[in-house]
Amino acid sequence: MALDEFELIRRHFAVAELSFPAPGLVLGIGDDCALLEVPPGEQLAMSMDCLQEDVHFPAGCDPRRLAEKALRVNLSDLAAMGAAPLCFTLGLSLPQADTGWLAAFAQGLGDVAQQFRCPLAGGDTTRGPLSICIQVQGTLPRGKALQRSGARVGDIIYVTGRLGDSAMALPLVLGGDSALSDLPDADREAVLRAYYHPEPRVAAGQGLRDLASAAIDLSDGLASDLGHILQASGVGAEIDVERLPLSELSIPTATERDRLQAAISGGDDYELCFTAAPENSERIQRCMQELGLAVTAIGRIRESAGIEWRGAAPDIIEPGVTGYRHFH
């Protein structure tokens, strides 16, 4: 029997694991609009990220992992703004209504939705090439958003976690089972997690609201995303390359140079890159320690434009290549 659109949505998405009640979500799936209430003194932050098959993820990839990634990368934008997740909406385009695929996809979404207490509030399901458009909504106290434009000369530049894991994992993920089969089980799972399960730094973002001057999440690579902060703030930066927390993924064929390039130009890490006045340094370390999250000072904001990569071989930064781009 053919499933119609409404039945499809109801069966897989209007379930307690995915569209559960949450503070501020007055009305969820099932009407012309969802309804939210923002507490007095708070603002609503929202961000949309769309993933296309064959562009952002390989065709035929595990729907549960794919769903996890799609929601995680969106939550990362809330993290970068210092917002607490409230709910998300889903625009899903599918070539056909495959019940097994939908069940796995909904399961992946539900796992992340529950982890971050961020339920599905609505959306649209259409027939078409596989693509996933998610918009996340979050809240934060008025005036406390971590914008890109706040970096000041003398600020220290930090990153959370390690850089380049996802870029290191990518060739193996794209290579599929044959590329992955050479790895021991634990390493294989680590590679898949690096690519599909980025950890949105939601708690860190909120903790940094009163400490950081500017923040962004690393989706296109350090060079590109730090560039956005510099441009929005009208400043430049010097980065101590030997301080970069390089990927430690166990990939026997990877060279040190691969790891360095992945850290600088690789995308999809979803760590936070942020700037802060030097006097906040101790409080930042303490805040991150409480969250069990590594944080590394990698450089400093300066007046003259651009990024100086100190201690890097001159050819490590390919001219013009600053990160992941569409429409080349």
Added chain:
Amino acid sequence: MALDEFELIRRHFAVAELSFPAPGLVLGIGDDCALLEVPPGEQLAMSMDCLQEDVHFPAGCDPRRLAEKALRVNLSDLAAMGAAPLCFTLGLSLPQADTGWLAAFAQGLGDVAQQFRCPLAGGDTTRGPLSICIQVQGTLPRGKALQRSGARVGDIIYVTGRLGDSAMALPLVLGGDSALSDLPDADREAVLRAYYHPEPRVAAGQGLRDLASAAIDLSDGLASDLGHILQASGVGAEIDVERLPLSELSIPTATERDRLQAAISGGDDYELCFTAAPENSERIQRCMQELGLAVTAIGRIRESAGIEWRGAAPDIIEPGVTGYRHFH
């Protein structure tokens, strides 16, 4: 020279005609999130609608008209809830960065954005098959949303405007220039407008906040969308078929039966269907008159489930066909 994603967005979308300031929009395009402020005592309404090439619109269609339609159908969801537009976000997937196409698309979006004072606040542009995912945000006083679940036995059922225009226009729009060329210029433009320029009943929706018991916008056809009100409210309906305000589009080949079927089962009208207690009848007429909008009482809510189409030939309602569906 290749355009990168950021340049593409900046050039075409971060322009004053499209991403202009609006009350409540604290931060628009250009950071990890947009920021909104909802006035005290108000709620935020949001809705997402996605359009896919070859599913929701013909390949190669005029990008300016397409953009108009994409934003208009989304605003229609705000109208159906009684919300005032605040801003929208855009997830655009494009096979290539065609400057002419983007300029025309942005122009169409800008025209509608300005008409409804609903600027672009953010989004995502990706490479992929042409699809347009829009989320609209609006505000309305707490507790005043027009939900689908409020219809009560004895309520009168109304529709705004005329029904079936878009469904009548569809074969001509799909037939392209050759199908349209037989029509006089004015009729051809009327056909294109019926399909691409639905009028979201935004002012009407707000006017009905204190008058209607339930509302929905007609995107999938009267039979299907009224069905959603009935299901959500746990009631049934009887419709006086001869009262339906049929399409008056000038299409010489169309029969009366075609017009009736288009009104009942045709989609894409984006008129409001709403229910209201009989004692509100006069105020509803007055409200709609002030807006210059036709409103027609087409039937009544009753207890027994389903829709009785009074005065219709038994075969006018094809069994099982209640409106537009995906995934057949």
